[in-house]
Amino acid sequence: MKIAFYGSSLLSSYWNGAATYYRGLLKALSQLGYEITFYEPDVYDRRNNRDIEAPDWCAVVVYDATQHALMQVAACAAEADIVVKASGVGFEDEALLRxxxxxxxxxxxxxxxxxxAPATLGQLRDEPDHPLHAALRQIDLVLTYGGGDPVVWAYRAMGAKECVPIYNALDPETHYPVASQARFACDLAFLGNRLPDREARVEAFFLDPASRLQEQRFLLGGSGWGDKPLPANVGWLGHVGTRDHNAFNVTPKAVLNISRDSMAANGFSPATRVFEAAGAGACLITDAWLGVELFLKPGEEILVARDGGDVAEIMRTLTPNRAKAIGASALRRVRGEHTYAMRAAVTDTVLRQHFERGTVEAA
Known part of the structure; x- marks a missing residue:
């Protein structure tokens, strides 16, 4: 079956946290026989910050950020058996959806x-005239990056016919243990772009513990932090491309995951970073969110912090040997239970059920 997928970017992770999710899941779907074309707009200087070239498992069409180009690529939807419009494409999302x-x-x-999904649903609650309300009546299926039952129930209440979470996962061919690199050596590292709905949590869970632990070294990776006042023991790396993520994850004693506001409040929303860090064998500390135990076991495969004080206490007592043991346990768990091949199998089942249901109804 042919899929036309309209998303932010497959080729660049620059200001695009969904890149590795798209890559892992679509590659796994292609291995199940799907023929995929990914349509992405040329925005946010992503063309000059590509992490990969167009892969052999997916055709990629990069279009100009103009109304004319948008309409040209939208017309290609007519060639597909499955048409996917992702959230957060980054150029005229509402017009593209229509x-x-x-x-x-x-x-x-x-x-x-x-x-x-948690942020989208919040916007829908605040904006009763948002075009997605009407579009949900035409959309056959909502798939989400995560969110569990709270997101499923909320989308159904908004009028969605069906909603299924397809969680982030690990592509073991992309994220795996590598040799450490001196430039990433530190006690605790955090990788994430500066975003309005996460900055306060970065201050609380990363910068505040750094201020408390002046004898330890912290590293901050991601775009947008250049003018942010940082404690003296925090180094800023700027954008860290995906080719460096394995070394970034495996070199520090521990790495930190910090959820965005809406995902932390909703729960059941593990970021791509959780599985990528675990896949590299990193010792991961995460801010607390509902449902974490469904993916990794707290205390054995991941460490959970309720606030910056917890992060500081974890870092005061965490030994290199314990950090290595936690990372090794997490690696075993994600390779055994949380790969994109497994997520693709779930997606494939959901998609085929819809086609089989349509065939029965037509008969």
Missing amino acids: AVLDHARPDALVVFWDVD
């Missing part, structure tokens, strides 16, 4: 794939 819905064939499966 155009894709208009061009999809009547017999095609139309999917809205939400990579930030």
Whole structure:
């Protein structure tokens, strides 16, 4: 079956946290026989900050950020059996959604794939006239980056016919243990772009513990932090490309995951970073969120912090040997239970059920 997928970017992770999610999941779907074309706009200087070239498992069409180019690529939806519009594409999202819905064939499966469902649902609650309200009546299926039952129930209440979470996971061919690199040597590292709905949590869970632990070294990776006042023991690396993520994860004694506000409040929303760090064998500390134990076991495969004070206490007592043991346990767990091949199998089942249901109804 042919999939037309309209998303932010497959080729660049620059200001694009969904990149490795798209890559891992779509590669695994291609291995199940899906023929995929990914359409991404040329925005945010991503063309000059590519992490990968177009892969052999997916065709990629990069289009200009103009209305004319948007309409041209939207017309390609007519060629697909499955049409996917992702959230957060980054250029005229509402117009793209409308155009894709208009061009999809009547017999095609139309999917809205939400990579930030808690935030999207919050916006829908605040904006009763948002175009997605009406679009949900035409959309056959909502898939989400995560969110568990709270997101499923909320989307159904908004009028979605069906909502299924497809969680982040590990691509073991991309994220795996490597040799450490001196430039990433530190006690605790955090990788994340500066975003309005996460900055206060970065201050609380990362910068505050750094201020308390002046004898330890902290590293901050990600875009947008250049003018942020940092404690003297915090180094800033700027954008860290995906080719360096394994070394970034495996070199520090521990790495930190900090959820965005809406995902932390909703729960059941493990970031890509959780599985990528675990896949490299890193000792991961995460801010506390509901459902973490469904993915990694607290205290044995991941360390959980309720606030910056917890992070500081963990770092005061964490020994290199314990950090290595936690990282090794996490690596075993994600390789055994949380790979994109497994997520793709779930996705494949959901998609095929829709086509089989349509065939029965047509008969």
